[in-house]
Amino acid sequence: MKMSKSKTRTLHCLWLFLLACLCSASLANNAKINFREKEKKVLDQILGQGKYDARIRPSGINGTGPAIVRINLFVRSIATISDIKMEYSVQLTFREQWLDERLKFDDFAGRLKYLTLTEANRVWMPDLFFSNEKEGHFHNIIMPNVYIRIFPNGSVLYSIRISLTLACPMNLKLYPLDRQVCSLRMASYGWTTADLVFLWKEGDPVQVVKNLHLPRFTLEKFLTDYCNSKTNTGEYSCLKVDLLFKREFSYYLIQIYIPCCMLVIVSWVSFWLDQGAVPARVSLGVTTLLTMATQTSGINASLPPVSYTKAIDVWTGVCLTFVFGALLEFALVNYASRSDRAADMHRESIKKKRRDMEQASMDAASDLLDTDSNATFAMKPLVRHPGDPLALEKLRQCEVHMAPQKRPNCCRTWLSKFPTRQCSRSKRIDVISRITFPLVFALFNLVYWSTYLFRDEEEN
Template sequence: MLCLPGPKYHITFYLLIYFSDFIIIPWLLNLPFTSGSASFREQEKKILDSIIGQGAYDRRIRPSGLNASAEGDGPCIVSINIYLRSISKISDLDMEYSVQITFREEWKDSRLVYRDPSEKIRYLTLTDPDRIWKPDVFFTNEKEGHFHNIIMPNVLLRIGSDGGVLYSIRLSLILSCPMNLKYYPLDKQNCYIKMASYGYTTEDLVFMWKKTDPVQVIKQLHLPTFALADYITEYCTSRTNTGEYSCVQVKLIFRREFSYYLIQIYIPCIMLVIVSWVSFWLDPNAIPARVSLGVTTLLTMATQISGINASLPPVSYIKAIDVWTGVCLFFVFGALLEFALVNYASRSDAHRAARKRRAENQQQQVQQVLGGGGSAFGFTGGGGGGGGGGGLGNMGNPGYGMTGGGMGFPPPPPKWDSNPWEPHQPMPPHPMDPPPATKWEARVDLKPRGFQYSSDNFHSSRASYVMKPVLRGPQPNPPPANNKFHQVEVRTAPYNQNCLTRWFAAFQTRSKRIDVLARILFPLMFSLFNVVYWITYVVILG
C-alpha cells in the first residue's frame, strides 16, 4: 500500500522541486568544466614539481652538452639574440653610449624534459627564474646597467616540453665605445655590445648567435647626432691564463649626422671669416673700426674653437675639425695682420707725401730763384772772370770757380729762353762753348739736403730734375734776349709696364694697393682651401 505524504508536506516537497531546477541542475551542469580546469592547472603543477621540485633539480649544475659521449660531456650551447629598443645618448667626450635592449638566451636542459598526456601545455612559465640554472653571461664593455622592475620584474622564463629554455630580460646599459675622431665630424663610429661567459670556459659553455634574426632593431630608431647605418654580428672568443672564454658581439656602425655640424660649426666659421674681410673695404685711416672688427672676429673665432674642444676628449692626433677651425682662425688673424701692414704702409705713404711736398716747395723756390736773377747760384751774366765767378763759357779762364759765397758757373750764352720750364728752343752758339758733341749737365736733386750738380748722364728716376745748359749751333730763330739762365728739363726713366702693373698704378698709395690685393687673395685662397678640404675628407677618405 502506497503512503503519500500528508497535506502539510505538500508545500515543502513542491518547493524543493522548484528550487532544484534553478540550483541543483546548473551546478551539476558546471561540475565537469570546473573539474577540467582544475585538472589542467593541477597537471601543470605536477609537471613543475616533477622537474624542479625539491630534490628533483640542482641549479648549481650546468646542463649536459648536445654532443655528450661516454668519454666526456660536451659544452652547453647557448643561442643568443637581442632586440634593440633604443639608443638614448652617444657621448664623444666620455666615449660611451646608452642603450636599452631585450636580451634573450636559449639552451637545452635535459633535466627539464616533461610529458603532457593531454598535449595542451605548450610550455611552462616560471615567475622565479632563479629556480633553474642560467648561463653566467656578462657584458664586457659595460660601465653601468640596471634591470627594470616596474611594475613587475621584466623577466621571462619559459620551459618547453623538450627541455628547451627561453630566458628573456630587459636591460638598460651604458657601454664604452672607444672612438677614432680623426675625421670628426665627417666620421663613422663602431660601437660594440660584447657578451661573454664569466666563469665557464669553452669546454663547458659556448655562446652562438641565433641563426635567424640574431639582432632586431625597433622601427623608427632616431638619434640626435647619429644614424644607425648597419650592424654586424661577430665572435670575440678570448683566451686568458685561466682558459678560453666564449664571447659574441654585435658591431653597431653609427654615421654622424653632418647637417647638425654644418649648421653649428661650419657655416658660423665661414661667416666669421667673411666678416673679417669687411675691413679690406674700410678706409685705411679708419683705425678704430678696423681694429675693433679684427679683434672681435678673432675673439669670436677663438670662443667657437673653445666650445668645440669642450665637447671632445683631448686626443694626440689632428682632427678634421681642427684643420677647419685652425685655417679659419688663420684667415681671421691674417686679416688683422693685413690691417697692421696697411697701417704701416699708410704712415709710410704719408711721410713720403710730406717729403714730396717739401720737394715741390723747394722746386718752386728754385723756379723763383732761376726766374729772379740767379744770384743764389753765383751765376753772372758777364763774360769776365773777375768778381762774378765766371760762366760756363769761361771754364778755361782763371775766373772759373767759387766766388762771393756762391757757386760760380761760366757765363751763359748771350741769349736764353724766356721760360726755363718750357720745351727746348734753339739757341745760338757761344764763342767759348765746347765742341758740339759735348754737353754739360747740371742735375738739381730736389731733396732736403740741397742741390747737387753733376756732369753725368741722366739715368735716375722720373722724380729727378735736370738743369741742363743745352749747347746748340747757330739757329735761324734766336731765343729772347732776356733769358739769362739754363733750361731745366724733367726726364722720366724708361720702363716697361704689364697690365697688372698698370692696374696697380691706378691706386696712388701702397696701403690702397695692399687692400685691393687682399680683397682678391683672401677669398681666392679660402675657396681653394675649401676645395682641397672637402675633396680630401669627403671624397678621398669617404
C-alpha cells in the same frame, strides 16, 4: 490543448539545453582547474626538492660536449652616444635558449605548451656578462621584467629587459664627418669553451626597433660576430654586435661651419673701409678674432682631449688664421700709409727746392742781361751759381741716380692693370687683399671638403 502541449515540449527542450550547457561549462572549468593543478604537479615533479640541482650545468648534444646556448637581442632604444666620455647607453631585451634534458615533461597531448617561471635561480643559468659594460640595471616596474619558459622537450628560454651603459672607443680624426663603430660584447665568465659555448640564434639574431631615433647619429647597420678570448685560464666563448653609427652632419653645418664662414667674411669688411678709419678697422678685427676664439673653445669643450688633429681642428684653425691675417693686414696697411706720407713729404720738399732753384736761376739770368747791356765784355764766373741751368741739370741727374732702380716684375705688371696704379702702397695692399683672401679661402674649402668627404675610415 494541442497547442499547449507543443509549447510545453518546447520549454522542456530549452530547459534541458540550458542544463546541458551549464553542466559542460562547469565540467570545463573543473577541467581547467584540474589542468592548472597538473601544471603545478609537473613543476614539482621536475623542480622538486632533491630532483633538480641548479648548480650542475646541462650536458651537451647526445649527453656529451659543452652546453650550447643560443642568443638573440632586441634593441629597444639607444639613449645617448657621448663623445667626451666615449660611451653609449642602450636598452634591450636579452634572450638565451639552451637544452636541459633534466627538465623534460609530459605535455598532455599538446595541451601544455610550456611552463613559465619568474625565478631565475630555480634552474641552471649561463654565467654570461657584458665585457665592455660600464653600468647596468634591471627593470622592476611594476614587476621584474624577466621570465623563464620551459618547453616539453627540456628547452629553456630566458628573457629579460636590461639597460646598459657600454664603452665605445672612438676615432675622432674625421669629426664631425666620421662614422663610429660601437660594440656590444657578451662572454662567459667562468665556463670555458670545453663546458659552455655561446652561438647566435639562426635566422635573425639581432632585431632593432623600427622607429629608432637618435639626435646626432643614424644607425646605418649592425654586424654579428664571434670574439672568443684566450687567457692563461683557458678559452672563453664570446659574442659581439658591431653597431655602425653615422654622425648627422646637418647639425654641425648649421652650428659650426656656417658661423665660422660668416666670421671670416665679416673680417674682410676691413679691406673696404678707409685707411684713416683706424678705430673701426681695429675694433672689427679684434671682435671677429675674439668671437672666433670663443667658438673654437666651445667646440673643444664638447670633445675629449685627444692627441691627434681632428677635421674640425683644421677648419677652426684655418678660419682663425684668416681672421688673424685680416687684422695683421691692417697693421701692414697702417705702416705702409705712414711710409707713403713720409715719401710724400720728401717729394714735396724736393719739389720746393726745385722751384726755389728755378726762381734763383731766373733771377740770375735777368741780372746777366742787365750787365750785358751796360758792358761790352763780361767775364764768366769760375764757380757756377746755384741757380745756373747747368747746376739744375746735374741735380736732376743726381736724383735719377739716387732713385732705386725698379726691375720688371710680373706682380707689378699685373697690378698696373688696375685703375689704382697711381694710388699709394697702402691702397694697393687693400686691393690685393680684397682679391687674395677670398680666393685662398675658396681654395682651402675645395681642398678641405674633397679631402674629408671622400676619405675612407680605413685610412685612419
